[in-house]
Amino acid sequence: MPDAGEYGALYVAFGVPYLAMALFSASTLRKTNPGMPIRIVSNVAVNPADIPFWDATRDSLVVLPLESRDNRHVKTSAVDHSPFAKTVYLDCDTFVNGDLSDGALLLDYFNIGFRGETDPPPCDAPVIRSYPVKRLNHWNSGVFLFDKSPEARDFFRRWREGYARFGVEFDQVSLVEAIFTSSARMYPLEGRWNHMSFYSLRDPRLNRNAKVVHYTSRIGYAVERELYAQCRHLPGVPGARAQVRAFIEIKRRHRKKKLGALRFLKLRLLWLIHP
Numbered sequence: 001m002p003d004a005g006e007y008g009a010l011y012v013a014f015g016v017p018y019l020a021m022a023l024f025s026a027s028t029l030r031k032t033n034p035g036m037p038i039r040i041v042s043n044v045a046v047n048p049a050d051i052p053f054w055d056a057t058r059d060s061l062v063v064l065p066l067e068s069r070d071n072r073h074v075k076t077s078a079v080d081h082s083p084f085a086k087t088v089y090l091d092c093d094t095f096v097n098g099d100l101s102d103g104a105l106l107l108d109y110f111n112i113g114f115r116g117e118t119d120p121p122p123c124d125a126p127v128i129r130s131y132p133v134k135r136l137n138h139w140n141s142g143v144f145l146f147d148k149s150p151e152a153r154d155f156f157r158r159w160r161e162g163y164a165r166f167g168v169e170f171d172q173v174s175l176v177e178a179i180f181t182s183s184a185r186m187y188p189l190e191g192r193w194n195h196m197s198f199y200s201l202r203d204p205r206l207n208r209n210a211k212v213v214h215y216t217s218r219i220g221y222a223v224e225r226e227l228y229a230q231c232r233h234l235p236g237v238p239g240a241r242a243q244v245r246a247f248i249e250i251k252r253r254h255r256k257k258k259l260g261a262l263r264f265l266k267l268r269l270l271w272l273i274h275p
Contacts, residue, residue, distance in 0.1 A: 006058075007104040008037040008084035013092050014071035016240050017247035019044045020230040021092035024223070027053050027230075029096040036100065041074055041081050043067070050233045072171050076160040079146060079153055091142040091214065095223075098192070098211035103145045106187050111152040113145035113187035114179070115194040117172070125166050127177040138176045142214045143194040145187065155182035217251040220271035224248055 009029055013022035019042050026038050030053040037058035045063050048054045060083065064074065074081060078089050086107040088100055106113055120134040127133045146152045155178050162174030179186060195210035197218065215223060227248070231240040256264040 006037055006084050007086040007088075007101075007107070008039060008082070009033075009100070010078060010082045010084070010087050010089045011038070011040045011092060012071055012075045012078070012081070012089075013040055013042045013044070014066070014074070015068040015247075016044055016234070016237055016243040017227070018042075018068075018071070018092045019046070020227045020234070020240070020244050023051060023230040023233060024226045025090055025092060025094045025096060029090070029100075032096050032098060033100050037084070039081070039083055043070075044234075044237060046234055047236060050235060052233065072163060072169075073160065075141070076163045076171055076174070077156060079148060079156040082146075082148075086147050087145065089144050089146070090212065093214065093216055093219075094142065095197075095213040095215065096211070097195075097213050098209075100211055107145055107147045109185070110145075110187035111147055111149050111184040112155055112179075113189045113193075114139040114141065114175075115143065115189040115191060116140075120172075123168055123170060123173055125168060125173050127162075127173065128180050133173050133176050136176055136180075138172055139179060140194055140214075141171055141175055142216075143189070143212050145189070149184075151182070151184040155179070155184035158182050217255050218267070219248050219251055222271075 009026070011022040011026065013019040022040055022042070026040065029036060029038065039060050039062065041062045041064060043064055043066050046061065048056060048059070048061050062081070066074070075089075078087070086104050088103045090096070103113070117138050117140045120138050123134060124132040128136060146156070158181055159171070159174050159178035162177045163171050166173050192209050192211045195213050197213045197215050227244050228241055231244055234240040255267070259267065
């Protein structure tokens with residue numbers, strides 16, 4: 001088991017496609033930050049011995065008997081699921097591209113860290129003095145830092161309770177309320193900690209300074225191949241590759257609907273140029 005005094009990375013990966021994405025992300029973390037321990041929380045039972053980069057002396061996989069729809073309840077309770085004194089949380093749909101060790105230093109002075117967001121979620125939920133969330137500053141929860149201080153625990157309690165109370169699918173709504181009202185000191189993470197990539201994961205001209213690339217539903221061909229490769233490490237999961245393929249098709253249909261046919265075609269061409 002990991003040493004609770006360490007700085008480590010946490011993933012919440014519910015469902016086979018998200019577990020495959022988490023394994024891909026964790027493999028890039030291990031290459032770029034070889035000394036950092038990993039905790040994955042999932043509802044999919046696998047044998048860590050089948051994962052090539054896994055180090056049983058410091059990495060851990062926890063399987064919870066929950067439905068995949070419960071993933072955000074676990075994410076908003078991240079402080080209860082990390083074995084580390086200091087943690088960097090990474091969404092599954094990420095690619096680690098640089099050194100994350102700075103996070104440990106930041107957590108010597110702050111309790112949490114999030115990157116600011118520019119586009120609010122399409123939600124009118126009143127969060128602070130009846131102000132709708134779309135009129136307030138808000139933050140992206142794809143990558144964040146936290147410690148285990150009482151202030152951080154207060155923040156996560158507010159985030160978790162708010163998420164359950166608002167009843168919307170976006171955890172950013174209750175995140176706004178929690179940041180506004182909790183006693184936690186928050187560090188404003190730079191964009192390089194959570195770089196939203198529209199095209200490529202690997203082109204250094206696009207991602208040169210990014211610590212973490214967050215590709216969200218823009219699953220290009222290079223990522224698709226990586227996810228299928230991770231399925232080979234899940235021999236005990238029936239139909240893992242088929243589940244990942246179906247997931248990618250759904251995400252691309254949603255992306256096409258959002259962008260329109262012409263812009264989506266341009267995106268696919270860019271995926272070919274910058275794999």
